Amino acid sequence: MSFAIRSFPRNLSVECSAESAQFALPARGAFAPVPSDKKASSIGSVTGRVHAIRNLAADMVKVVISTDEQLEILPGQHVQVCISGFPSRVYSPTVPLKEPVDNRKICFHVRRVANGRVSSALGAAIGPGRKASISRPEGSAFLRPGLSNRLVLVSSGAGFASVWSIAHAALRENAEREIVVIAEAKHRGDLYLANALVRLAACPNVRVHPVIRAADKPQSAFWINNPLVFMPRLSPDDIVHAFGAPLLVEGVASVARTAGALCYAEPFVAAELEATP
Numbered sequence: 001m002s003f004a005i006r007s008f009p010r011n012l013s014v015e016c017s018a019e020s021a022q023f024a025l026p027a028r029g030a031f032a033p034v035p036s037d038k039k040a041s042s043i044g045s046v047t048g049r050v051h052a053i054r055n056l057a058a059d060m061v062k063v064v065i066s067t068d069e070q071l072e073i074l075p076g077q078h079v080q081v082c083i084s085g086f087p088s089r090v091y092s093p094t095v096p097l098k099e100p101v102d103n104r105k106i107c108f109h110v111r112r113v114a115n116g117r118v119s120s121a122l123g124a125a126i127g128p129g130r131k132a133s134i135s136r137p138e139g140s141a142f143l144r145p146g147l148s149n150r151l152v153l154v155s156s157g158a159g160f161a162s163v164w165s166i167a168h169a170a171l172r173e174n175a176e177r178e179i180v181v182i183a184e185a186k187h188r189g190d191l192y193l194a195n196a197l198v199r200l201a202a203c204p205n206v207r208v209h210p211v212i213r214a215a216d217k218p219q220s221a222f223w224i225n226n227p228l229v230f231m232p233r234l235s236p237d238d239i240v241h242a243f244g245a246p247l248l249v250e251g252v253a254s255v256a257r258t259a260g261a262l263c264y265a266e267p268f269v270a271a272e273l274e275a276t277p
């Protein structure tokens with residue numbers, strides 16, 4: 001049994017060896033079929049333009065970039081997005097919930113951070129039509145194909161974009177796969193993809209735990225707690241993916257390590273921290 005953390009903090013990848021038919025999945029497209037080997041493949045970077053920007057929640061924005069070529073992205077990977085006139089930022093592509101999938105459009109969920117040079121400009125200085133380039137996809141926290149192990153998918157904030165894309169692809173591959181989703185948000189309003197959670201929860205083989213940390217007008221559907229409390233008892237057969245706040249991701253990785261479960265974790269580290277050696 002082995003355990004390894006690769007290149008923390010930018011890419012904390014931890015490895016420990018060791019009635020879903022109703023789930024109406026969008027058509028194939030934005031996410032290429034998961035290849036049969038374990039290596040992610042890509043065609044390189046592509047250029048494009050900002051196609052649409054839409055508010056999803058108080059501080060969450062959906063950004064759609066139309067690309068000149070199709071980019072092959074595996075669920076759970078991330079890309080560097082450079083919008084003309086702004087510094088590049090790392091974002092995690094996701095699957096649209098309602099719209100039909102378009103191979104030439106890549107969808108992101110971006111959290112506005114206070115004084116964020118890019119996120120604060122979305123919908124203001126950055127609008128539709130602005131040129132953009134997207135790097136070839138990176139990251140090893142992508143969904144491995146052809147497996148039936150239970151998936152435990154944990155996210156905070158915009159990390160749900162990756163969780164949604166992985167759950168979507170996993171259920172498309174095997175509609176009966178057992179999945180546990182733990183989606184954490186700071187506030188109730190941040191659970192911006194409630195519709196996705198509801199759809200996932202409708203699958204008998206999928207357990208969903210929406211968690212908020214702050215008790216602002218809580219609803220009974222949302223737990224107020226530390227998301228780690230909702231981690232199921234793990235076995236070495238489980239596969240865990242975690243995306244979002246570094247503290248949460250580290251906590252999840254630690255729980256997985258203790259259980260000997262395979263864990264792929266991607267902390268959303270701020271660009272300035274990434275640059276720090």
Ligand SMILES: Cc1cc2nc3c(=O)[nH]c(=O)nc-3n(C[C@H](O)[C@H](O)[C@H](O)COP(=O)(O)OP(=O)(O)OC[C@H]3O[C@@H](n4cnc5c(N)ncnc54)[C@H](O)[C@@H]3O)c2cc1C
Pocket residue numbers: 010078089090091092093108109110111112113114115116117118119120158159161266267268269270271272
């Ligand atoms: C692998 C990976 C995947 C990512 N995927 C996504 C994604 O899908 N969606 C998304 O919204 N973001 C994602 N991020 C984070 C994203 O790359 C940017 O760091 C973030 O959007 C802030 O950029 P900005 O230009 O708005 O802020 P900056 O100008 O870089 O920072 C402004 C201020 O905000 C602080 N800050 C920056 N980021 C955060 C943060 N996450 N939490 C708290 N404070 C912060 C900075 O320390 C600074 O003080 C990801 C990061 C990584 C490493």
